[in-house]
Amino acid sequence: MTTTSTDLLQALIEGALPDSNGFFGPFGGRFVPETLVPALERFEAGAREALADPMFHTELRQHQEGWVGRPTPLAFAPRLSAAWNAQVWLKREDLAHTGAHKINNALGQALIARRIGAERVVAETGAGQHGVATAAACARVGLPCIVYMGSKDVERQAPNVVRMRRMGAEVRPVTTGDATLRAAVDEAIRHWVGYPEGTHYILGSAVGPHPFPWIVREFQKVIGVESRRQMLEKAHRLPDVAVACVGGGSNAVGFYHGFLADASVELHGAEAGGVGAHVGQHAATMSGGTPGVLHGSRSMLLQDEHGQVSDTQSVSAGLDYPAIGPEHALLAHVGRVAYHAVRDDEAITALDELSRLEGILPAVEPSHALALAKHLVRDRPGATVLVNVCGRGDKDMPILTRLADEHAQSEGSA
């Protein structure tokens, strides 16, 4: 039995985790109502069969190249490097089709859904990026698509709602619970409990019951694999520090996988620090959470002493989630990745800096990673840092406009 941290990390690197019950050491598993178990088993069997089939990989690669636009570029950021006194490299997942890494997983799962004979797809979305990616992937493979989205997020990310509907998806606003990503996941699961036979649920993050954390990682690993190869080609070295943002953690888990075995590469994750460290003011699961079970897996969770899940807050709808993928819980547990809380204002400052110095307007989510990267290289002049820019900021215009208005008002009243 592998129990020490070194053993667990080694097992993860060798592909032995999750185990057959879906556990990453003490985290993960499949804690769901019985009604969903046959559907999860069917999906797992279909996914294993697909991933072992060279024809599936050929088809996936064709879609990745001709439709997603893979490989996405990895490029040096000259002006940001000068400003930070570091060698800054950016992995441009924001240039993937539909504007974020979410398409990698949505495409892969949609292909599997079609393979296992699903009649429709259901998905949840926070920032709207996963919803847009799923709507696009379903249009591409020819499956009807229903997207549940918290009504608060429908408002925060209005342009994405229009995009989903244009691509033929039905968007259902969720007004129950906290009306954000968590409530959207609740509602998507409830839909699935109601129609487990013909429906495939495309979960968008590396969370949820087994096999989701595994399959999402498998489809996001392409980010890390490409990044490592591109760093060696272009920079002729690996980064000293690699940084990604983490909500549920799908971009990060895929990104980290390229470097897990490279002990010289420090891995860091930026969580949503919101507006403060008190309960309800942030979504920094690793900093403020304890182990618990939510949405089908055991992981780190923001909860009170009685096991009730806490409210969260973040400028970023995509990071506004009270739990984190079980593989991240393991990566923290074994000490391979360090997770840090980054506040809203720090993220917005980083967003402005990248926009002005490099002409790249990132989403607010990876802006958390940029802010953390800047902080990490402050005491390390000349360090090589790689940041995964997992999405572009076009979707954030409503919130950026509101922030600009608030800023103008406070200037006016001062």
Add this chain to the structure above:
Amino acid sequence: MRAHERISDAIAKGRDTHGIALVAYVTAGFPTMDAFPGILADACAHADVVEVGIPFSNPIADGGTLQATSRVALEHGATMPAIMDELRGMHGSLDAPLLLMGYLNPLLAYGLDRLATDAESAGVNGVIVPDLPPESLEVARPIIDARLATIGMVSPVTHEDRLQSIVERASGFVYAVASVGVTGQHRNDQADITAYLQRVREASPIPVCAGFGIREKAHVDALRGACDGVIVGSALMEAVGEGRSVGDLLRLLR
């Protein structure tokens, strides 16, 4: 008598006396902490077994009614320690044996060892945990070792070999989700339900109770002979929400 046998015996007795046993579900702390003991006592006076619902912030298997009762109960401070205190105070005064029904996380936060220790003094004879499938039942080891009932849940989409492993590990009774869907929904046709319950009963050495979507006497009558008991939850909580008596509704369903 072991705790789980108190449950299976109560179901068998209800079935033998009334043709079908009646299991009532009430959300602890709904509509208020003060009103809850009266509602629980009323439910116990008219049902054979009563499930005390532990509210959770993210009830993924519940329909609108139980989502709402859960939310209200949490606002009223229906935490596990508060609920256990309440039950301890009523111990010995209730006419039916109790089960706790709740999602795993609040039970884990309370501590399953602690629950196993505290169960007897609170009159709790077992647990129903909708998000704990048989593969993960080992998590509940302290509950099993205390001989408390671990109610097994099966659904119409559960295939044969899973059904076998669920009924083998279950104690108290087997909870047959009568329709696919969240609590409160009712939509399968009767022939399907009867054949499905027949299948579960043949596999199960302990009583089988059907739940999800049972709202009126016709639903109960249709299940007579097809299973050992019926579980009524959402309809009862709607009655409570409208200020109607739980006892009246349960009498009507008998």
